Amino acid sequence: MDALIPTFEAWRVTRLGSREVIDAIVQPAHRGPSPELARALARWPGAHYWVDATREELVLIRPVGAEARERWVLHLVLAALTVVCSLAAGAALTGAWYPTVAPSPFGPYVGAAVAGVRFFGEVAQGAWREILAGWSFAVSLLSILLVHELGHYFAARRYAIDTSPPFFLPVPPTLSPIGSLGAFIRLRTPVLDRRQLLDVGAAGPLAGFVVTLLVLVWGYSTSEPLSLGSETTADFVTFAGRQIYLGDSLLTLGFRHLFFPDAAAVYLSLPAFAGWVGAFVTGLNLLPLSQLDGGHVLYALAGRRQSIFGLLALVALVVLGRWSPSWWLWAVLALLIGGGRWAHPSVVAPSRRVPPRRRWIGWLCIVVFVLTFVPVPFRL
DSSP, X not given: OTTTGGGEEEEEEEEETTXXXXXXXXXXXXXXXXXXXXXXXXXXXSEEEESSTTOOEEEEEEEOSOOOOOOHHHHHHHHHHHHHHHHHHXXXXXXXXXXOOOOOTTOHHHHHHHHHHHHHHHIIIIIHHHHGGGHHHHHHHHHHHHHHHHHHHHHHHHTTOOBOOOEEEEOOTTTOSSSEEEEEOOBOSOOOBHHHHHHXXXXXXXXXXXXXXXXXXXXXXXXXXXXXXXXXXXXXXXETTEEEEEOOOXXXXXXXXXXXXXXXXXXXXXXXXXXXHHHHHHHHHTSOSTTSHHHHHHHHHHGGGHHHHHHHHHHHHHHHTTTOTHHHHHHHHHHHHTTTOXXXXXXXXXXXXXXXXXXXXXXXXXXHHHHHOOSSOEEO
16 A cells, blocks of 8 residues: 555545455556556555546555455355256256155145155165256256356456355255256445446356357257147247246247247257256346346446336336236345345445446346346246
8 A cells, every 4th residue: 555655646445344445546647557556556455446537546445354254165065956956957857857746735835845855865865866867957057057156256356345155046856947046146345336336247147148148059959849830839848747838038039040940849958948047047137126137237327217227127027927927926036135125225436437438238238138038938
């Protein structure tokens, strides 16, 4: 810090949890930056960035105090359980293994939950050999989820934000045909401004989208076209002997017409279904609601006006629930994630806007949302 002070006209130091933030006005002679300032920045033990193109305002962030100890055992256990659940979901999609659901006097969901607990015992007793048939689904889906979260993680680390590694959320295949509820990272220090929020919020869905495209290419090239009649036109999978017809996004509709322009329906391979799930999750995350990735991105672009778009998105989900009731559940979950609000909470410095040269990142996220959103996801 001592080497930097002579290059500043003024500065302010703020403590944000385990991070110290210096907002500085740089002297005109050092705004190049000058060799002196460049050397000092090269030795800075944290992150830094210029606020505007004139290089007048400089932000520096560094850790202070002891770093939080990561709970690596918890992260690894959750990841391992998610791998097992995704393998089993893939095996159920191929018909190599069927999840068993015991009847329960308390209803089918309780029975499925009890069977989910038993599932892990079955795997330990040897069923792991049968679920290996789902490897291509598990590899494809978990690659999308992992790269999505690593996008957030490395973008946060770029700004020296204290963040956790990904937490995976396993779900037994008796309760879910994909074996996971996704993953998340935890930011342990506040986001300073809208630029940080945009970069961290956008990095996940954009990184995951790239992997989703690669998985969809693999998946559709190994899928099976069928001629069943025009009334069945759709992508579909079979889970434990039951057909599930999948709704289209613009992205999956484009892939189907590219690979199978004359097919009435397409029986998706395991990677193709994983790609469909990846696209669906991307579109879901980019809804402009509160603490979803789309809420981060739109707040970064529009500030408090994000609340208007958040309310419109919530109303749209309620309306779409007439054709696909699952949207009512997603609307409730989005509100729970946002603490009951559709509006995004303020960052520390909300008046500091995203530089014009970086706003394309937000617009790219909007394009990805339009491509991946599925109005009616499932038909049984």
